[in-house]
Amino acid sequence: MPPDSPSAAATAPDIPTSPPPSLTALFVAFAKMSLAGFGGVLVWARRGIVDQHKWMTAEEFNETFALCHFLPGPNIVNFTMVFGSRFRGIAGGIAAFCGLVGPPVVIMTILGVLYQRFGEIEVLRHILAGVSCAAVGLLIAVVFRMMMPLIRKRDVIGLALLAAVFVAIGLLRLPLPIVLLVAIPVSIAITFMRRRRAA
Structure with missing residues (x-):
């Protein structure tokens, strides 16, 4: 089948189209993500890495984030270190990490001081409630895009x-460690069987 046929194009896997980022590019990209990341950086991380810079495909992003989800610590911090290290080694992980946490630390320190002084103002409480609703909407949107x-x-x-x-975690409220102990081996087994059949 010719590679430019419609069916071949539909089944061909996506591949990243941009060269690996430099240390500066990693820092700047994750700094922008963290500054835009109201309610969580995951939404903006996926948009920047997959859609804007094309450093990863959608499947690679999902697989990497899934791996980081199973590691101890904040998921997006784990992802930042893994992503930066993948392209530029330990220095890349540190550059991405500093871009992720540096600007928010400065901003939150300033906002913390201001909130301590003006936090009782009713208008400010309504603003924060609106921001939280927008954050939930962004999270739902990125979940559908990752699917x-x-x-x-x-x-x-x-x-x-x-x-x-x-269902196990969200509805039945089962403990996360127990669900992971079941879901991880099942996922690995399914992937192994599929590759054996494809071989």
């Missing part, structure tokens, strides 16, 4: 596993 690779591939098993974990 798109599974939907495009019609990965019924992957979607079923995703739904099962959501």
